[in-house]
Amino acid sequence: MTIAPTTSTLPQRVLGKTGEKVPILGLGTAPGGMGMDDTSAIDLFEMAIDCGVTYLDTAPGYARAQEQLGHILPRRRDEVFLVTKTPTSDGKTAIEQLEENLKILRTDAVDLCYVHSLGHQDVDKVLAKDGSLAALREAQKRGLTRYVGFTAHHKPAWSERVLREADVDVAMFAINFADHHTYGFDQGVLAAAVAQNTGIAAMKVFGGAVAMKYETTEEEKSRPSALRDLDADFDHEQALRWSLSLEGVSLAVLGMYSQEELAQNIEWVQRLQPLSIAEEKVLREKGQTFATRLGAHYGDV
Secondary structure, three states: OOOOOOOOOOOEEEOHHHOOEEEOEEEEOHHHHHHOOHHHHHHHHHHHHHOOOOEEEOOOOOOOHHHHHHOOHHHHHHHOEEEEEEOOOEHHHHHHHHHHHHHHHOOOOEEEEEEOOHHHOOHHHHHOOOEHHHHHHHHHHOOOEEEEEEEEOOOHHHHHHHHHHOOOOEEEEEOOOOHHHOOOHHHHHHHHHHHOOOEEEEEOOOOOEHHHOOOOOOOOOOOOEHHHHHOOOOOHHHHHHHHHOOOOEEEEEEEOOOHHHHHHHHHHHHOOOOOOHHHHHHHHHHHHHHHHHHOOOOOOO
C-alpha cells in the first residue's frame, strides 16, 4: 500500500526549553527494527518523513532500527529531529554507546540523546560526576548531540529526583490513562518537569506492546497494544487525546508497524480535540479497571 504524503501540516508544539518545534506525533522505531523486514521498515520511515512525522525515536536495543535509519539519514538528515538513547548509568560507557550509535545511524550528531529507562539504572551513578548524564553533557559540547535527557517507564520517584538534581532538556515518560493509576507520571513527575520547562514526550500512550514484546511471528503483521489486548473495542484515539491534553506534553511517540497505522495516527492528530467531560469520566473508570488488570507491568512502582 502506498499513502500519499499529507497535504496538511501536522500540528506542532515547542519542546520545552529547547525551543524546538516538533510535530505532536513522533515515530518510535522499535516495531520497525524488531518486528518488520528492512524494506518495509525503511519504506515506513520514509513515508513518515514525507507526511511530516519528522521526530524519529530509536535506540540500540531496537534490533535493526538504527541500521534501517542509516539507509535514510545520509539523504534526509536535515529533515528530521533524530533521537537515540544510551541504556547505561556509567559516563564512559554512555559516550562509547553514543559514538557507536552515530556510526550505525551514519550521521555526525543526533538532536537528542536520552539516558534510557532510568528505572533500570543506578540513579546515584546517573547523577554522579562520572555518570551518564554528565557524560552526555560533555558529548553535547563535542557536538555529538544537541540536547540531553532521560526516559522512564517506572519508579517515578527516581525521575522526580533527577529533575530536582540535574539540568535536563527533555524527558520521555510512560503516560497513558491506565498507568495514571499505577505509575502516575502525569502527576508529580510531570509537574516537576513543567516547572523546569523540560520538554516532555509521552510514550506507551496505548500501553506499549503486549508484554513489551515487539517481535512478530510469521503469522503476525503487528503486535497488539497492551490496552487493546484488554478490550477489543478499546478506543486508541481517545487514549491519544488524553495523553496529548496534559499540560507540558509536547508530543506522543508511537511505534507503528504499517503505513495504514501511520495514516490513522496522522488523521487522529490532525483532528485533535480536547476530551469532553463525559469522555474523561469514561476514561477514568476504564483506566482504573485496566490498571487493576495490568498491574505494575513495566516494573516496580
